Amino acid sequence: MREITYRDALREALREEMLRDETVFVLGEDVGRYWKGAFKVTKGLAEEFGDERVQDTPISESAIIGVATGAAITGMRPVAEIMFGDLSTLAMDQIANQAAKLRYMFGGQTKVPLVIRMPFGAGVNIAAHHSQSLEAWFIHVPGLKVAVPSTPYDAKGLLKTAIRDDNPVMFFEHKLLYSIKELVPKEEYTVPLGVADVKREGEDVTIVATLYMVHKSLAAAEELIKQGISAEVIDPRTLVPLDKETIVKSVKKTGRIVIVTEDCKTGGVSAEISAVVAEEAIDYLDAPVKRVAEPDTPIPFSPPLEKFVIPDENKIIGAVKEVVH
Amino acid sequence: MTLEKRKKIEMYRKLLEIRHFEEKVYDLYGQNLVPGTIHLYAGQEAVAVGVCANLRRDDYITSTHRGHGHCIAKGAQLNRVMAEILGKKTGYCKGKGGSMHIANFSVGMLGATAVVGAGLPIAAGAGLSIRLRKTDQVVACFFGEGASNQGTFHEGINMAALWKLPVLFVCENNLYAMGTRQSRVMAIENVADRGVAYGIPGVVVDGNDVMAVYEAACEAVERARSGKGPTLIECKTYRHKGHSRFDPATYRPKEEVEEWMKRDPITRFRARLLEMKTLTEEEADKIEQDVAAAVEDAVKFAVESPFPAPEEALEHVYI
Ligand SMILES: Cc1ncc(C[n+]2csc(CCOP(=O)(O)OP(=O)(O)O)c2C)c(N)n1
Numbered sequence: 001m002r003e004i005t006y007r008d009a010l011r012e013a014l015r016e017e018m019l020r021d022e023t024v025f026v027l028g029e030d031v032g033r034y035w036k037g038a039f040k041v042t043k044g045l046a047e048e049f050g051d052e053r054v055q056d057t058p059i060s061e062s063a064i065i066g067v068a069t070g071a072a073i074t075g076m077r078p079v080a081e082i083m084f085g086d087l088s089t090l091a092m093d094q095i096a097n098q099a100a101k102l103r104y105m106f107g108g109q110t111k112v113p114l115v116i117r118m119p120f121g122a123g124v125n126i127a128a129h130h131s132q133s134l135e136a137w138f139i140h141v142p143g144l145k146v147a148v149p150s151t152p153y154d155a156k157g158l159l160k161t162a163i164r165d166d167n168p169v170m171f172f173e174h175k176l177l178y179s180i181k182e183l184v185p186k187e188e189y190t191v192p193l194g195v196a197d198v199k200r201e202g203e204d205v206t207i208v209a210t211l212y213m214v215h216k217s218l219a220a221a222e223e224l225i226k227q228g229i230s231a232e233v234i235d236p237r238t239l240v241p242l243d244k245e246t247i248v249k250s251v252k253k254t255g256r257i258v259i260v261t262e263d264c265k266t267g268g269v270s271a272e273i274s275a276v277v278a279e280e281a282i283d284y285l286d287a288p289v290k291r292v293a294e295p296d297t298p299i300p301f302s303p304p305l306e307k308f309v310i311p312d313e314n315k316i317i318g319a320v321k322e323v324v325h
Numbered sequence: 326m327t328l329e330k331r332k333k334i335e336m337y338r339k340l341l342e343i344r345h346f347e348e349k350v351y352d353l354y355g356q357n358l359v360p361g362t363i364h365l366y367a368g369q370e371a372v373a374v375g376v377c378a379n380l381r382r383d384d385y386i387t388s389t390h391r392g393h394g395h396c397i398a399k400g401a402q403l404n405r406v407m408a409e410i411l412g413k414k415t416g417y418c419k420g421k422g423g424s425m426h427i428a429n430f431s432v433g434m435l436g437a438t439a440v441v442g443a444g445l446p447i448a449a450g451a452g453l454s455i456r457l458r459k460t461d462q463v464v465a466c467f468f469g470e471g472a473s474n475q476g477t478f479h480e481g482i483n484m485a486a487l488w489k490l491p492v493l494f495v496c497e498n499n500l501y502a503m504g505t506r507q508s509r510v511m512a513i514e515n516v517a518d519r520g521v522a523y524g525i526p527g528v529v530v531d532g533n534d535v536m537a538v539y540e541a542a543c544e545a546v547e548r549a550r551s552g553k554g555p556t557l558i559e560c561k562t563y564r565h566k567g568h569s570r571f572d573p574a575t576y577r578p579k580e581e582v583e584e585w586m587k588r589d590p591i592t593r594f595r596a597r598l599l600e601m602k603t604l605t606e607e608e609a610d611k612i613e614q615d616v617a618a619a620v621e622d623a624v625k626f627a628v629e630s631p632f633p634a635p636e637e638a639l640e641h642v643y644i
Contacts, residue, residue: 029503029505038503056509056510057510058505060474089440125423126361127422127423128426129440296642300421300638301360301421301426304634305420305421308636308638
């Protein structure tokens, strides 16, 4: 074990998979030797594997995903980087109509082993075009898998699994996570898609949180225990497939659930998780489902405005107290 | 073409306004007064100034993440642009937009977009609206050479060309999109050559020569106002700083940077104005001092302005 950052963990996953399998290659805007990725995830890869396997592209998101899809259905395993998750909007047809549907539409003749990595999320004051959390858009598209790692360990293990998966996987990386550190084994390991992780055990309330909100929820849980409230924090780690069982089991134990996500509340990830709980555990609930999410606005620029719309410890603690009392 | 003296002096002042403004933004960033990130326009001033000097107040522009200069050239007030960059309530967008998303509709500045290439179809749409409303306004759409590889460039210009819309597509080719040199992502040298594909004129100009830009834009504006359709103007230029505040720009060869620094648009224009006896040394210095003072005032205004109240985050989602 040694301590590495989320950024390093992702790089190790890419590197190990590129060493293991020659068909794995990386492409995206400024992923190569000159810039090394907007968040430096691909640093050193071009030097090690050459510019062809770490391919810089023009600013053409739609074509990046299109060519990655074309390569994927003809024997390669591309890992495409979209510089900011918000810009996946430009590639939406290639992602949602092409990559996601080709296998189904063509009756199972092909497969699309493609990973699309995207930094996203708010917290650094770069406003409405570079701060969104769009996971919910993609969970609505059959054919796509959606990974949302919150720790270096999970990031590495999930990225390796995603690269080996024969389906297109949307891989969400929160910008504020890149520098967080954790002990990660030196030895090879993977994390399966569809298995949630209980990040903290507790008795009184279940908090389901994703990505950066996992860390805010853990901080909130730490504070809550001082006030006599024991919170269980669950990180689904992937949204498609979703580990319903772990969530439902926890709710059956605690009887209360607070869902914390950074995306907009309406039609968001939290709505889907709420529905799962309503369908499968409503009889076990002692209080209504509570959601802490972005209040349906674009992300504003100015720091006090951005802070106001993004969930934080206080908002989580407030929500937990509402369901516990 | 003979330009009135007054006009030339006005252009000189605008060039300086942008340069001084950007230097201040750079300093303020260092003092942690600018949230987020910044993309400075220093080095490219002649493009915004040369184009906008041809525009009327009711003409439109669209802009990019590197947009402070476009805003100022179109006539926005320095203090309110600065306030927006600092995230203040007195900024043009009330702190919602910030450096990458400034708009000032009162001077026809239809907004900067941080999504590379997104402005081209929007500019074409403003052109369509001009056509439908039967006015004689024009639109100038600024974008980088990196943006010319987006579908929106091709789709937007095709429509504008097809419908002969009154739009100037102004490509600011500063050779690099972040760390990517143009030659590594395009098989052609001139973005302007793409005009042929859509049946419109594509012209290349020295983007560090404000008079050359002025003249090219003048012709394109005449064409646009008289219903002949859009022009693609490629201005060859260079950014003085890195892509954003913390980019040391090590991907650019030192000699290349030095070469371009020698072609600084402001130094060149000043020399020319002195040579043509449009200005004396003293007059030129006086203008610069006035500009520096105006920029200082803008900084003071912005720094002293309040932040918006947190709940204002909920306003303006819908009407
Ligand atoms: C659609 C889109 N893709 C990628 C980015 C990230 N990005 C921001 S600026 C930039 C480079 C833009 O280059 P260019 O259009 O030439 O403008 P310049 O920065 O040189 O002024 C990139 C890739 C973005 N903001 N939007």
